[in-house]
Amino acid sequence: MLVDANFCMNLALKEAWKYQGFTYPNPAVGCTIVSQNGELLAVDAHKKAGEAHAEVNALQSAYFKITDDNTILSLKKSIDIHNYLLSHHNNIFHNVILYTTLEPCSHQGKTPSCASLISELGIKEVYVGSYDTNEKAQNGNQILIESGSIIYKEQMLQACDALLSPFKMFLNHRFVFFKWAQRLNGTIDDGIISSSASRKHVHGMRNVCDLLVIGGNTVRADRPTLDARLVNGKAPDILILSREKDFDKTIPLFNVKGREVFIESGFSKLEDYKNIMIEGTSTMYELSKEYVDLYLCYLAPSFAGSKIFDVKNDTFEILNIQKESQDIIMWMKREV
Amino acid sequence: MLVDANFCMNLALKEAWKYQGFTYPNPAVGCTIVSQNGELLAVDAHKKAGEAHAEVNALQSAYFKITDDNTILSLKKSIDIHNYLLSHHNNIFHNVILYTTLEPCSHQGKTPSCASLISELGIKEVYVGSYDTNEKAQNGNQILIESGSIIYKEQMLQACDALLSPFKMFLNHRFVFFKWAQRLNGTIDDGIISSSASRKHVHGMRNVCDLLVIGGNTVRADRPTLDARLVNGKAPDILILSREKDFDKTIPLFNVKGREVFIESGFSKLEDYKNIMIEGTSTMYELSKEYVDLYLCYLAPSFAGSKIFDVKNDTFEILNIQKESQDIIMWMKREV
Numbered sequence: 001m002l003v004d005a006n007f008c009m010n011l012a013l014k015e016a017w018k019y020q021g022f023t024y025p026n027p028a029v030g031c032t033i034v035s036q037n038g039e040l041l042a043v044d045a046h047k048k049a050g051e052a053h054a055e056v057n058a059l060q061s062a063y064f065k066i067t068d069d070n071t072i073l074s075l076k077k078s079i080d081i082h083n084y085l086l087s088h089h090n091n092i093f094h095n096v097i098l099y100t101t102l103e104p105c106s107h108q109g110k111t112p113s114c115a116s117l118i119s120e121l122g123i124k125e126v127y128v129g130s131y132d133t134n135e136k137a138q139n140g141n142q143i144l145i146e147s148g149s150i151i152y153k154e155q156m157l158q159a160c161d162a163l164l165s166p167f168k169m170f171l172n173h174r175f176v177f178f179k180w181a182q183r184l185n186g187t188i189d190d191g192i193i194s195s196s197a198s199r200k201h202v203h204g205m206r207n208v209c210d211l212l213v214i215g216g217n218t219v220r221a222d223r224p225t226l227d228a229r230l231v232n233g234k235a236p237d238i239l240i241l242s243r244e245k246d247f248d249k250t251i252p253l254f255n256v257k258g259r260e261v262f263i264e265s266g267f268s269k270l271e272d273y274k275n276i277m278i279e280g281t282s283t284m285y286e287l288s289k290e291y292v293d294l295y296l297c298y299l300a301p302s303f304a305g306s307k308i309f310d311v312k313n314d315t316f317e318i319l320n321i322q323k324e325s326q327d328i329i330m331w332m333k334r335e336v
Numbered sequence: 337m338l339v340d341a342n343f344c345m346n347l348a349l350k351e352a353w354k355y356q357g358f359t360y361p362n363p364a365v366g367c368t369i370v371s372q373n374g375e376l377l378a379v380d381a382h383k384k385a386g387e388a389h390a391e392v393n394a395l396q397s398a399y400f401k402i403t404d405d406n407t408i409l410s411l412k413k414s415i416d417i418h419n420y421l422l423s424h425h426n427n428i429f430h431n432v433i434l435y436t437t438l439e440p441c442s443h444q445g446k447t448p449s450c451a452s453l454i455s456e457l458g459i460k461e462v463y464v465g466s467y468d469t470n471e472k473a474q475n476g477n478q479i480l481i482e483s484g485s486i487i488y489k490e491q492m493l494q495a496c497d498a499l500l501s502p503f504k505m506f507l508n509h510r511f512v513f514f515k516w517a518q519r520l521n522g523t524i525d526d527g528i529i530s531s532s533a534s535r536k537h538v539h540g541m542r543n544v545c546d547l548l549v550i551g552g553n554t555v556r557a558d559r560p561t562l563d564a565r566l567v568n569g570k571a572p573d574i575l576i577l578s579r580e581k582d583f584d585k586t587i588p589l590f591n592v593k594g595r596e597v598f599i600e601s602g603f604s605k606l607e608d609y610k611n612i613m614i615e616g617t618s619t620m621y622e623l624s625k626e627y628v629d630l631y632l633c634y635l636a637p638s639f640a641g642s643k644i645f646d647v648k649n650d651t652f653e654i655l656n657i658q659k660e661s662q663d664i665i666m667w668m669k670r671e672v
Contacts, residue, residue: 002397003376015337037401039375043337061338065373184633184652185644186522297520301652301668308521308644316520316637321659328657328664332637 003040005127008032008099009156013129015045016054016101016163017320020331021177021296024208024275025049027132027167029102031058036095041065052078055104055114059085059093059121066092079111086112086120093121101129101160104140115140119147127152129160133168162319162333169293176276176291178284179205181298182309188281190305197325198298200230205296207233211273215284216242216263225252226279227259235259236277239269241287267291282310292334294319299328339376341463344368344435345492349465351381352390352437352499353656356667357513357632360544360611361385363468363503365438367394372431377401388414391436391450395421395429395457402428415447422448422456429457437465437496440476451476455483463488465496469504498655498669505629512612512627514620515541517634518645524617526641533661534634536566541632543569547609551620552578552599561588562615563595571595572613575605577623603627618646628670630655635664 009032016030023029023046031054033042042061046054060081063072069088075081104114104126111117118126126149132138141151169175179202181193194202206212207228214226219240227235237260238253245263247254254261262269270276270291278288295316316332323329337343345368352366359365359382367390369378378397382390396417399408405424411417440450440462447453454462462485468474477487505511515538517529530538542548543564550562555576563571573596574589581599583590590597598605606612606627614624631652652668659665 003378003401007379035375037375037377039371039373039377039401040339041373041375042339043343045337065339065375182520184518184522184635185647186520299520301654301666303647303650311521311639314639318637318659318662318664321657321664323654323657326654328654328666330637330664 003038005099005152005155008034008038008040009101009127009129009160011040011043012045012054012099012101013156013159013163014320015043017331018322019045019047020163020166020320021205022048022208025170027102027164029054029100030163031055031101032099033058033062034097034099036097038097041096052081053105053114055098055100055118056081058098059117062096063089063092082111082117085117089121091122093123096123097125097127098123099127099155101163103128103130103132103138104144105132106139106143113140113143115143119144119149123149125150125152127155129155130157130164133171166294170274174270174274174276175293176270176278176288177294177296178278178280178288178292179296179298180280180285180309181300183300183302183304185303185305186308187305188309189307193300194298195300195325195327198300198327198329201324201329202298203228203230203233205277206236207231209236209275209277211239211269211276212236213239213241213267213270213276213278213280213284213288215280216240216244216247218280218284219247219251219253223251225256227253227256237273238262239264241265241267241284282308285309285311289334295332295334297330297332299330301326301328339374341435341488341491344370344374344376344433345437345463345465345496347376347379348381348390348435348437349492349495349499350656350658351379353667354658355381355383356499356502356656357541358384358544361506363438363500365390365436366499367391367437368435369394369398370433370435372433374433377432388417389441389450391434391440391454392417394434395453398432399425399428418447418453421453425457427458429459432459433461433463434459435463435491437499439464439466439468439474440480441468442475442479449476449479451479455480455485459485461486461488463491465491466493466500469507502630506610510606510610510612511629512606512614512624513630513632514614514616514624514628515632515634516616516621516645517636519636519638519640521639521641522644523641524645525643529636530634531636531661531663534636534663534665537660537665538634539564539566539569541613542572543567545572545611545613547575547605547612548572549575549577549603549606549612549614549616549620549624551616552576552580552583554616554620555583555587555589559587561592563592573609574598575600577601577603577620618644621645621647625670631668631670633666633668635666637662637664
């Protein structure tokens, strides 16, 4: 297998997908840095809003690889890594090649933009996957071109666009994903389905969602809490989809602090939110189809139970698969 | 993410799993080569018996990366790559680090052993995952140690052992795997399930299997050919598991040249073969359980049909997942 531009961009893509969703309201972005010969120096991703961008994380690792100066590894804040790189780079990055799934940002905020950082470090070759449509951040490519870098645009554009699609959706309007967990034989009953790692992943997703939609029957049957306690996160607001408005208010989800709970018979509440998770059975799957952008399936490699996640006819494009402890996590797009 | 020893070994593992099964009667092996700083030079695998070992494929790529001499890329035969490396290496490999999922072979056949090649190239650091139990090939580590290399043994041993497990099984006795294709909702009816890429993968597996086991009812209902025509490969012998011995001999599988077909009510024929694929429904799954070493599932990301692959209770350990075109290919071990 050739360690070529696609190989390097693919490493960046795989790393970025691990943090898909968690970076909200920022995009999931991955970055690979290689030496002039295509030798790998770093693969990293943006992990959480407020933390360093993918390029900064990757430059931090690459700096350590090249210099063996581990001071930089102790720096956690993006601005500290930026400043350390700018004052210590000593032109070591002149011949590296940087791959990023998204045009480097041009937004000068608390830290200089990634585009400025890359140009000040003198990186001459940058492979860029997709484009930034956020007005504040775009024009990163232009900054790099003006500083004399060569930009190879649209490297694996389609795959980088797929990675970026949730971001573009909540930027333009909102992002809605449907989440379910099932076993290999399609079942959703008979006790806990997913591994504890998968359940922690779900709580991580809830922590960044504004709104969680769930069906009234599920609430009555499961009496869930639907918070993000496994990651010490914040609980999203809840929309219970139900014609019947009367619920037992001792059901735990009604008693989570700082949360609003709406009980409505339709989806109009979605208009007030940007990042929305729908959890549910196949009934909810069918009801919510027209609102859902992507599907997130947690697949446990086991046979048990008897109640199937009973969707009749649909085909998906798999955007990413990843093994999380003993389960498979799949991001998919429904083919229409 | 740190580009460390586990990262490098993991690249080798992922690459090797792509060829799991296809390398029979050789083991699936992967190899990564990095520069002294841990910068990536090559990731490759053994792909097919008779072709170059993983280490030779990776050294070929690494040589090209370092020297830019593309003559070596035109060489296909292992002996030619060996000879070219030995006469042209010019000590460029002294400081590289080599990761291999399996102890390099010590078997001097048509080519010098991989262990000899690595030591003659002067590679000083070698990370080895698992051990070779093939008497002809073992002692590679010893050759390297005697030539002054440092061996880091048992790097990701458990994962390397899992990759190697089919090889150890057919070396010691035989390897039996059960293959099925299903959709996300567990169904196996309603027409073609898998993508053409997955079906080609199945034919590739048939091409290297000695024996294919299938149920009598499936033969009667599907009237299959069960050959390897999609890869221009050889068709395996067939064991039809059936109490009723009378079959319509115009069913295509009976008319494939060079194949033996057995119709028996038990599995005793398995004793005569080394690499055995069982294809079938959940009935065959239950019948064959005690004989099966690993499970190979082709999962299509779609909902359709109604007949479930109806296994009641089992849990698997996923050894590897890989996306093949639009499907997921999973190698799994049943937990007992």
